Structure formats: structure tokens, C-alpha cells
Amino acid sequence: MATITAQQVQKLRETSGAGMMDCKNALVEANGDFDKAIQLLREKGKASAAKKAGRTTSQGLVSAWISPDGSKAGVVEINCETDFVARTKDFLDFAQNLARLAAEKTVSSADKLLAEKLGAETVEQTLKGVIGKLGENIQVRKSFTLGGNGGKGVIENYVHAPVEKAPLCGSLAVILQVAADKNSDDVKSLARELCMQVAAANPKWISKEDVPADIVAKEKEIYKEQCRQSGKPEQAWGKITEGKLNDFYKQFCLLEQSYIRDSKTPINSLLKQASDKAGAPLAVKGFVRLKMGEE
Known part of the structure; x- marks a missing residue:
């Protein structure tokens, strides 16, 4: 049997939101397997699927950049x-330059971004100069991009708590791409609204069809175990499981979520209304939500 430390229990508690003894018992039952312990807590109704693990304590910010024609965008996190x-x-300029470079070069990897040229030097060489000037350890933690493939549509962004001197830098940034035949003001407005939706509601996927099959299967297993432990009749498990799975989709899939400005309107209906107004189909092609300090 694995030895369970206080640090393991504390980490599980911070991740799951469950009580100390529940976390310890789950780790003992899971023989120290962290992921299995989380699943056990969820099966017992002690933890939430929405809890996130591993928040860092570093300072820093995220920065976004969109090309003038709205065809490509980049977002980076600098700690x-x-x-x-x-x-x-100096820090803000460095962050904004990296977001632009990531977008222009379509670099969705912090390690690869360090190797890119920023002027006469590589990003890594420039970073060393910024560290020397500011006197702190600075790290390029994340880099993501959208667009740059010649497809039709528009990319918009939203930055939460923007820095006054650099409005595209803040604590959270979203870039989102809407596929459209024409980039009208209405399409751009829709893309901006969807950026705010992603920032507030934190979806993981665009549609329920995008959810990996293994995740769906795991959720179903958890829901059936919850039914078993609560004493529900087995003939009702299927219906209960489907209901819980639909709730899961409504929480984590953008198109299934309720619109933040009108809880009675799902995002897929909002998208259809916009498509009807535009006279052509509109579709969310991709999004990136980057929050400072999140894993």
C-alpha cells in the first residue's frame, strides 16, 4: 500500500474541493493514484467536474494580438x-511583441517561440536581455495561435482586466475565429460576443461532437456509479445518465452553453440567428482561452 502524505491530501483537497478526510480516504483507496482518487470522489458526489488543478503562484500576464485584417491571431502567457x-x-513591450510574433509565424508552442527571431536576435536571447534589465526571472510559459491558413472568416479577441498602458495585455485573453463568407460588422460583433462568452463560461470544446469518446465514456461510468451508490433502480440509470451527460455538454461545450446575456438562449441558437441575418452559414472554427496562472 502506498504511503499517503499530507502534501498529497492537501493537493487533492485544493483540486477537488472535497473535505480533508474524504481526500485522504480516496487516496488510500486509490493506492496513491491522484487521477483515480479524483474519480472516486466524483463518484461519491464529493467533488466537482469543473474544478481545475495546478494553479501557479507566479506573477505575469497574458497578451493577445490580431492582424489588421483579422485573419490571424496569437496569445501568449509570460510569467x-x-x-x-x-x-x-519593458515587460509589456516584450509580451506584445511575442503575441504578434506567435501570430505572424503561427507558433503554438512556447519552446518553439523561443527559437524564433525577434529582430536581430532569437526570442531566447532577447528574453535574457529583458531578465538582465528587469532583474527578475521571466519565463515564456504558453503560446497559441489561430488562423493563418487562408480560410474565410474573422478572428476577434477579448482581454479581461486590461493594463491601461497596454490594453491587449491582462489577466485573461480569448481569441476566437468565426468562419464566414463575408466579414461584416455583424460577424465581427458576433465574434466579440462569443469571445466574452468563452471568457465567462470557460468551455473546453466547441460542440459536443468534439468531446473525445474516452471522456464521454468516463463520464457515463461516473454517472452510473453515482446511480448505483444512491440506490436508484437500474432501469432508470440510462435516462439519468443521459440527463447528466447533457448537463455536462451544457457546461463544457460552447454551442450548448446558455448565452451569458440571456440564459434562455443557447449559443447554437444565437449562431443560427446570426447566420440567418448574414444570409449564409456562420460557424465557430476555433478558440483559445488563456488565463494567467492556469494549467
Whole structure:
């Protein structure tokens, strides 16, 4: 039997939101397997599927950039040691330059971005200079991009808690691409609204068809175990499981979510209304939601 440490119990508690003893018992039952312990807690109704693990304590910010024609976008997370440094002009300039470079070169990897040229030097060489000037350890943590493949449509962004001196830098950024034949103001407005939806509701996938089969299967297993433990008759498990799965889709799939400005309107209906107005089909092609400090 694996030895369960206080640190393991604390980590599981922070991740799941369950009580200390529930976490310890789950780890003992799972023989120290962290993921299995989370599943056990969920089966017993002690933890939420929406809890996230591994938040960092680093300071820093995220920065977004969109090309003038709205065809490509990049978003990066840059970490440092103090909020003071994160607000300096040198740090903000560095973050904004990296977001632009990521978009222009279509680099969706922090490691690959370090190897790209930023002017006469590589990003890694430039980073060393910024570290030397600001006197803090600085890391390029994440890099993501959208567009750049010549497809029709528009990309918009939303930045939460923007820095006054750099409005495309903040604590959270979303970039989202809508496929459309024509980039009208209405399409751009829709894309901006959907960016705010993603920022507020934090979906993981665009549609329920995008959810990996293994995740769906795992959710169904958990729901059936919940039914078993609660004493529900077995003939009712199928209907209950489908209902819970639909709730899962409504929480984590963008098109199934309720619109943040009108809870009675699902996003797929909002998209259809916009398509009818545009006279042509509109579709969400992709999105990236990047929050400072999240795994």
C-alpha cells in the first residue's frame, strides 16, 4: 500500500474541493493514484467536474494580438516574479511583441517561440536581455495561435482586466475565429460576443461532437456509479445518465452553453440567428482561452 502524505491530501483537497478526510480516504483507496482518487470522489458526489488543478503562484500576464485584417491571431502567457515588473514598459513591450510574433509565424508552442527571431536576435536571447534589465526571472510559459491558413472568416479577441498602458495585455485573453463568407460588422460583433462568452463560461470544446469518446465514456461510468451508490433502480440509470451527460455538454461545450446575456438562449441558437441575418452559414472554427496562472 502506498504511503499517503499530507502534501498529497492537501493537493487533492485544493483540486477537488472535497473535505480533508474524504481526500485522504480516496487516496488510500486509490493506492496513491491522484487521477483515480479524483474519480472516486466524483463518484461519491464529493467533488466537482469543473474544478481545475495546478494553479501557479507566479506573477505575469497574458497578451493577445490580431492582424489588421483579422485573419490571424496569437496569445501568449509570460510569467515573472512580481506584479510590479509585469506592469513595466519593458515587460509589456516584450509580451506584445511575442503575441504578434506567435501570430505572424503561427507558433503554438512556447519552446518553439523561443527559437524564433525577434529582430536581430532569437526570442531566447532577447528574453535574457529583458531578465538582465528587469532583474527578475521571466519565463515564456504558453503560446497559441489561430488562423493563418487562408480560410474565410474573422478572428476577434477579448482581454479581461486590461493594463491601461497596454490594453491587449491582462489577466485573461480569448481569441476566437468565426468562419464566414463575408466579414461584416455583424460577424465581427458576433465574434466579440462569443469571445466574452468563452471568457465567462470557460468551455473546453466547441460542440459536443468534439468531446473525445474516452471522456464521454468516463463520464457515463461516473454517472452510473453515482446511480448505483444512491440506490436508484437500474432501469432508470440510462435516462439519468443521459440527463447528466447533457448537463455536462451544457457546461463544457460552447454551442450548448446558455448565452451569458440571456440564459434562455443557447449559443447554437444565437449562431443560427446570426447566420440567418448574414444570409449564409456562420460557424465557430476555433478558440483559445488563456488565463494567467492556469494549467
